[in-house]
Amino acid sequence: MKQLGTRLAVRVLAFLLALGTGVGGVWASLFIFSQWDTLWTGVGYYSSNSCFQNMNIWYNQVVELARLLQYQEWDAKLSYLDEQRLADLEYKLDDTRTNFRFSIRRNDTGTLVYTNLEDGASMEGSVHTVYRDSISMSYNDGTERRGDYFVWNGEKQFYLLYAVLDDGSEQLITPNDASLAAKYGYTFNGYSWDYDQSKDTRLLYVELAVEYGVDPTLPVHDDFYEGAADFTEYARYLPALAVLTVVLDLSCVLLCAFLCRTAGRYPDQKGIHLTWFDRIPLDLLLLLEAWAFLLLLAGGDPMAVALNANGPTTDLVVGLALVSCGIGLCLLSALLTCIVRIRARTFWSNTLVWRLISVLGRAIRNIVNSWPLTGRTILFFLLYLVGTVLTGLTIVLIPVYQGLVLWLLCRWTIQWKRVRQGAQRILGGDPNFKIDTKGLYRDLAEHARQLNDLGGTISQAVDERIRSERFRAELITNVSHDLKTPLTSIINYVDLLKKEPIDNPQIQSYIEVLTRKSLRLKKLTEDLVEASKASTGTLPVHLEPLSMVQLVQQALGEFEEKFAQNRLTTVTRYPDEPIWIQADGHHLWRVIDNLLSNCNKYALEGTRVYLDIEHQDNKAVLSVKNISREPLNIPPEQLMERFVRGDSSRTTDGSGLGLSIARSLTELQGGTFDLSIDGDLFKATVTFPLAPPPEEALQPLSPPA
């Protein structure tokens, strides 16, 4: 179920179905409720509400007719409008125009006043059910009696009656005159008088009996005829409709339950996934949906009224369906997003109100967290406000006070700038700089003191570092100097030994080893000094413009024979235009010397060494490539470290300092030195920024004298 529910297509289908069944179910339910009696009372049309409603309308018309007839009898004449109304009613109530049957009789005598029954036909025989009712009417109702009044007789403890006679005179009636009192409709009850209008002879009073019913043969095509026809029709399919309604409502509820259960879950996603819709702030969303809901409702209302009045037409049905779908969409989407939000626990947090509250809360928390400081700020602000109010009373003081506050603010800004500039100086390489804290505001002074302390710590660290570097450089120089003196003796005496006549070939080979190793030691001490100087930067550097191509050519001239011994061929590629760089020629020669020595020492015999000079975005790039004899399983960064060599056996006569020296020297001159290794391909790159050519190079060469 859950897995099925996470498929988007299924979800969309369920949503649409829920919408459809919901709308259909609501309308079907409404219809069923309106036809409730038709479905459930089941006693037939003549006991149904629609029939009663109709009969009621007709009965009211009969009452009106009866009144008009009675007035006609009493007055002998009706007003024009009443006459028209009477004719109208008689016309409408004619038995050829309605299936409604009625008779009006005097209640007291039973004399027939008016009927639309055929002559001689009995009421019981003509209608389905006879309904009876009475109408009371009086002429001059109450006009005479209005003058009657009671007078309290204190002695006898009852009321005396004064009745007004037809001629306008008053007559006193005591309880003893019961017959006279009865003539005026009064009876004494031992204390006061009861009045019965019908017994008051001064009034014209009549009670009419009305009998009515509907002719079940329905000879006339009228409301009753149509009602009966509709009733029988509805009665036929209402049960099926009721079942459909139940099915629709049930399936809507089930689909909604299914959608609620799967809301927010998606395939391949753990937990609850929020769509863009679920990210809209809830209060905003609900407000919008309520607005849309009300709009749709207001639009649907006249349509529903029109439907009731005129019956279903295509445009009404379509309109109502659209409105219903819109309302359903609002409700269903609101429900689902609420459920998703509850599951993702963003129901409250993703509302505008919540955000507003949390922003306020954070602001308050921040203020509280840095309390003493913010407290001071608030205090000063309040003081400022009080000052503003107080000075506001005197116009003269306003500019003085506001000017003072502005001056204080500017003073703060200036002091702050002083602190900032001080911090900049400390960071910019003058850690000994001390910010003057005299006259600073309290908090700023504290900040400045902290910065001063920081600067002191930095300068101490820097001093220590410089001292240790210098110490190291001196140590290496002194040690190597002390090494050189004994080394001189070793080399010289080994040489002297060599010159002695020695027949033993063993001894000669020993001397050979001594020679080789003492020379190696010599080279090592020289490299050590150079490496230490180059890396500590104690070497003087004289930068001048020089041609990289020229330098490489000169270097290759130096190496030609050494390369030839190892059968290494050089392949060079130079740019067409001359390339001038700013460098120290001697140091750069040492860099290239080291690189070419490396090739000579470590390149595979009989291979080619590639030297390329390229011009790349304002830079001159020299790359030296060769194929290594030994496998290079060392990362290039490590190769540049001191004493690391490509051959781990260290059989060759390198010191392991060559590449380190080369890099240090290159960087000393402002260039960059890079190594890369791709299998056995060793590549070194030396990059220098381009420099303008020296002036004499631009002039054509004059032949020498």
Added chain:
Amino acid sequence: MYTILVCDDDKDIVSALDIYLTSEGYRTVKAYDGLEALKAAETQPVDLILMDIMMPGLDGIRATAKLREKYNVPIILLTAKSEDADKVLGLNIGADDYITKPFNPIEVIARVKSQLRRYTSLGGKSGGGDSAKLLTNGGIALDDSAKSVTVDGDRVNLTPLEYNILLLLLKNPGRVFSTSQIYELVWNDPSLGSENTVAVHIRHLREKIEIDPANPRYIKVVWGLGYKMEKI
């Protein structure tokens, strides 16, 4: 027979130098610090002095300065420091040459010979010879009419190209020539990427003329610009 004063605080070095120099036929006088060297120079005539710089008591630099007040014999400094500043200081106060430790005995002998030849030839033949045809710089003498070159009096055999390069450089001492300029002027061809050839020829030339080709005295490499004949 020349007398050479050897002065170093390391006795082993002194005796090694003594062995080399006597085997070359020189007479040696030994000293173990600056003061002894001064005394030795006063007590007997000396033709050349080998002087260590780092010595207890009077060091090599101050001893050289003192010696220069009275004598103009060649002084070669021995130094364990390879800094240029030390060399310049030594040369400024009157030393004629320097050798860095640890040194090669052959180099020491070569430099001693060179200094002695220059010292004696300067003393004997100054101003002599056909100056129009003779180009000299330091110990190098090039006779263009005879097409012969001597270094410190020793004849050097040069190929025609080497000779022409040396001639070009000697005619313009101190001036820097780039490889392509040298090619165009010596080969008389437009240079079309054959500059490596020039560098190789110059190295050969250096090997024939210089005592230590890696640290040339005459034909200096100006890296990235070219070559020049250092004026001595």
